[in-house]
Amino acid sequence: MDLDSRVREVVAWAWERSPAFRRRMEEAGIAPAQIWGIQDLARIPLLKKGELAALQAQDPPFGGLLAVDMGELARIFVSPGPIFDPQGAGKDYWRRAQALEAAGFGPGDLVVNTFSYHLTPAGFMYDAGLRALGAVVVPTGVGNRELQVEVITRLGVTGFVGTPSFLGALLEVAREKGFDPEGFPVERALVSAEPLPPSLRTMFQEEWGIDTYQCYGTADVGTIGFECSRKDGLHLARDVVVQICDPATGEPLSPGEVGEVVVTLLNEVYPLIRFGTGDLSKLLEEPCPCGRWTSPRLAGFMGRVGDAVKVRGLFIHGHQVKALAGEFPWVKKLQVVVDREGVRDSLTLLVETEGASPGELETLKRRASELFRLKVDAIDTLAPGELEGAKPLEDRRRWD
Numbered sequence: 001m002d003l004d005s006r007v008r009e010v011v012a013w014a015w016e017r018s019p020a021f022r023r024r025m026e027e028a029g030i031a032p033a034q035i036w037g038i039q040d041l042a043r044i045p046l047l048k049k050g051e052l053a054a055l056q057a058q059d060p061p062f063g064g065l066l067a068v069d070m071g072e073l074a075r076i077f078v079s080p081g082p083i084f085d086p087q088g089a090g091k092d093y094w095r096r097a098q099a100l101e102a103a104g105f106g107p108g109d110l111v112v113n114t115f116s117y118h119l120t121p122a123g124f125m126y127d128a129g130l131r132a133l134g135a136v137v138v139p140t141g142v143g144n145r146e147l148q149v150e151v152i153t154r155l156g157v158t159g160f161v162g163t164p165s166f167l168g169a170l171l172e173v174a175r176e177k178g179f180d181p182e183g184f185p186v187e188r189a190l191v192s193a194e195p196l197p198p199s200l201r202t203m204f205q206e207e208w209g210i211d212t213y214q215c216y217g218t219a220d221v222g223t224i225g226f227e228c229s230r231k232d233g234l235h236l237a238r239d240v241v242v243q244i245c246d247p248a249t250g251e252p253l254s255p256g257e258v259g260e261v262v263v264t265l266l267n268e269v270y271p272l273i274r275f276g277t278g279d280l281s282k283l284l285e286e287p288c289p290c291g292r293w294t295s296p297r298l299a300g301f302m303g304r305v306g307d308a309v310k311v312r313g314l315f316i317h318g319h320q321v322k323a324l325a326g327e328f329p330w331v332k333k334l335q336v337v338v339d340r341e342g343v344r345d346s347l348t349l350l351v352e353t354e355g356a357s358p359g360e361l362e363t364l365k366r367r368a369s370e371l372f373r374l375k376v377d378a379i380d381t382l383a384p385g386e387l388e389g390a391k392p393l394e395d396r397r398r399w400d
């Protein structure tokens with residue numbers, strides 16, 4: 001079936017089954033019959049990623065967006081926000097196998113899956129894709145670096161999936177332990193959840209012989225794009241329609257313009273239609289010389305709309321920083337600074353206060369780690385007024 005027919009079908013289905021979608025259509029004065037295909041999607045207002053947490057809180061658990069009975073789900077994940085992410089039935093629900101296949105993974109590969117298997121869905125996304133391809137998974141999850149390096153060398157693991165920073169961290173441990181890069185068994189890696197700096201990709205290839213590819217997706221919609229052998233942009237995955245839109249108006253932009261990645265998920269479980277991911281990118285017009293994949297390509301991650309930033313694979317939202325500051329009366333103002341030391345993102349809290357005890361600062365730091373589900377590296381105090389006009393979140397990382 002062509003994409004226009006599938007768009008018609010998913011819109012009609014969501015109209016019937018998803019009260020939140022029907023409300024969005026009605027408020028905009030549109031009926032399903034007016035959506036003939038991709039061209040007409042722009043008439044439907046955006047559903048912003050940043051609205052999901054509030055929508056789900058108002059109408060638990062899925063904000064009126066789930067279009068099947070809850071009993072038909074396989075799993076429910078909890079992403080920061082909190083946002084509940086449903087997993088429907090099926091072998092490769094998030095369509096991750098195509099990204100793995102494009103990266104050269106196949107039957108018989110032995111792969112460490114270093115994404116977490118609890119709360120957020122990344123671990124299961126890769127697990128399902130790898131199993132669908134016939135690869136063998138070693139579900140190592142996050143952390144335990146020394147053990148992971150031992151497992152990789154003793155089992156002769158051929159593949160890695162995880163964040164690029166974590167691959168960098170494992171290779172650092174391997175080097176410290178005196179492993180010979182020539183004899184290191186990992187041949188290929190598929191990374192996601194954060195940008196892959198070109199310098200890091202070159203280091204993986206040249207020093208360790210690891211051929212590294214990128215995949216792009218979200219916890220809500222699964223796989224959106226993936227790199228092919230040319231490693232020049234991300235081919236759009238199956239079952240998604242991607243538009244690059246003006247983040248303010250939702251209007252699709254001309255080809256080549258940078259805008260928000262807006263996804264329509266052709267899925268009957270969780271039919272997210274005109275879902276604004278908050279990620280910025282652009283579409284590449286020229287066909288890919290690879291010849292293997294024919295879908296259009298996204299240029300890759302070009303930043304975030306608004307105030308959320310992704311740190312070590314998890315989003316921190318500006319509203320979370322404000323809420324955190326509100327929990328401590330002695331905090332006049334709070335800013336979270338994200339920076340990068342080597343291959344690792346660092347998180348620093350800057351606190352405006354008239355005087356806080358070391359114990360109070362430690363409590364704030366601990367609470368921040370708990371709320372963001374990320375380790376906070378440092379906390380610094382500033383005199384009142386020093387954060388005048390500062391954003392709640394400051395991203396100082398550079399990706400070149």
Ligand SMILES: [Zn+2]
Pocket residue numbers: 228229230235288289290291292293
């Ligand atoms: Zn290609």
